[in-house]
Amino acid sequence: MGHLIDIQHLKKHFGKLAVLNDVEFHLDKGEVVTIIGSSGSGKSTLLRCINLLEMPDAGAIYYEGKDVLQGEIDVNQHRTHIGMVFQNFNLFNNKNVIENCMIGQMKVLKRSKKEAEEKALFYLDKVGMKDFAYAGSMQLSGGQKQRVAIARALCMDPKVLLFDEPTSALDPEMVGDVLNVMKDLAKEGLTMIVVTHEMQFAKEVSTRVVFMEQGVIAEQGTSEEIFGNPKTESLQRFLSRYRNQQN
Amino acid sequence: MQFIETAWGIFTKYSILFFSGVKITLLLAITGTVFGLMIGLVVGAIRAISLEPRSSKFSRICKKVIDWVLTVYIEFFRGTPMMVQSFFMYYGLKSIGLNWTPIVAGIVIISINTGAYMAEIVRSGIQAVDKGQTEGARSVGMSHLQTMFYIIIPQAIRNSFPSIINEFIVNIKDSSVLNVIAVNDLYFQGSSVAGSVFKYTETFFVVAMIYLCLTYPTSKILGYIEKRMANTTGKVGA
Numbered sequence: 484m485g486h487l488i489d490i491q492h493l494k495k496h497f498g499k500l501a502v503l504n505d506v507e508f509h510l511d512k513g514e515v516v517t518i519i520g521s522s523g524s525g526k527s528t529l530l531r532c533i534n535l536l537e538m539p540d541a542g543a544i545y546y547e548g549k550d551v552l553q554g555e556i557d558v559n560q561h562r563t564h565i566g567m568v569f570q571n572f573n574l575f576n577n578k579n580v581i582e583n584c585m586i587g588q589m590k591v592l593k594r595s596k597k598e599a600e601e602k603a604l605f606y607l608d609k610v611g612m613k614d615f616a617y618a619g620s621m622q623l624s625g626g627q628k629q630r631v632a633i634a635r636a637l638c639m640d641p642k643v644l645l646f647d648e649p650t651s652a653l654d655p656e657m658v659g660d661v662l663n664v665m666k667d668l669a670k671e672g673l674t675m676i677v678v679t680h681e682m683q684f685a686k687e688v689s690t691r692v693v694f695m696e697q698g699v700i701a702e703q704g705t706s707e708e709i710f711g712n713p714k715t716e717s718l719q720r721f722l723s724r725y726r727n728q729q730n
Numbered sequence: 731m732q733f734i735e736t737a738w739g740i741f742t743k744y745s746i747l748f749f750s751g752v753k754i755t756l757l758l759a760i761t762g763t764v765f766g767l768m769i770g771l772v773v774g775a776i777r778a779i780s781l782e783p784r785s786s787k788f789s790r791i792c793k794k795v796i797d798w799v800l801t802v803y804i805e806f807f808r809g810t811p812m813m814v815q816s817f818f819m820y821y822g823l824k825s826i827g828l829n830w831t832p833i834v835a836g837i838v839i840i841s842i843n844t845g846a847y848m849a850e851i852v853r854s855g856i857q858a859v860d861k862g863q864t865e866g867a868r869s870v871g872m873s874h875l876q877t878m879f880y881i882i883i884p885q886a887i888r889n890s891f892p893s894i895i896n897e898f899i900v901n902i903k904d905s906s907v908l909n910v911i912a913v914n915d916l917y918f919q920g921s922s923v924a925g926s927v928f929k930y931t932e933t934f935f936v937v938a939m940i941y942l943c944l945t946y947p948t949s950k951i952l953g954y955i956e957k958r959m960a961n962t963t964g965k966v967g968a
Contacts, residue, residue, distance in 0.1 A: 573866030
């Protein structure tokens, strides 16, 4: 049967640098896929191609069986199905917390103000930020911002949620809060792709771990396979570097 | 003291003329700044568009042509004196049959002139907004226009607020050049008073003081707002 997302022969260059070099990847409903790999391996670019923030140079991205790179697809419509959480939060600075969660619902999904507000409060409650609903978005700490950003994405009822290194810009003591929210979402069966450097998190929540190296997927499998029995030499090296850092 | 007394005498005697001049000057400065800002927002927003890689060749060519036209507009109106522009436009358009009054012509000219400056102010304001704001908006499915309208432009106006008010101050003063097409603003009234009492120094001292009374409070208010904005940065909507 068809995958929810099916990526074939995806290529992306930045100038002469090949960031994605013939990537094959697929995602099924309910999966929690973490993508690991060293910086510059193409993890974030792959993620950004999936919701078309980055346009690939070649290849195909099928979403529910339709190639989103072919002309007829409405990019904005596509992005409502695929939510995104950024490393730097990207909350709207001119909006308060609840407005951040409402504007997309009202302007893109054309929901009524009341419906948007209810939904926003529901998800803000879920990420533990309901008390801050009317605070300015720039008054929040990094961890709080990121939880609001997750609520903002959830408000659009996405089929898939993409996380681009969601904890990399956070102070260490904030990381736990955000990861806990993500763990809850994973438990509830939300389909997620998470680019991360948090190996412990990847180990705990992933239904599948993908290791990228030099613009291709070098190895993938369950977290037991990837962390317990890495096959490729590059993954072994990558993991041992991580262990050394932690000791 | 004699000088001040004479000036005061001129002021009280001709205050009706001076005040009618002030009204016209403020009318020009306010409408010029407001319409100029509107023009600037549209032009600046168009110039700040960067086309997506997959947009068609046709839209690329359109964008290039529009950009070129807008650049010509901005460079022409920023690169020539407003006095020359007003002669050129007022008499030029009159000669091809547009029968407009000096005051209407004045408002149009100062608006178009201010628009050229505002366009650059708005454009740099837009470019100063963090790219992440656009990505955040696009990621929830907002179109380019929605992103501009709801997210980017409000922040750009906020960023460039001091420059926008500064344009207003400039307009209070520079509207005086419109006297060349017989717009009866403060300067125009001043020179006719000076001509009839034959005391140029005293009269223009009065005129200068009145201009100062218009600009100084404005720049004080601006300073106050800027200070408040600096203190409350990030508390928008709170």
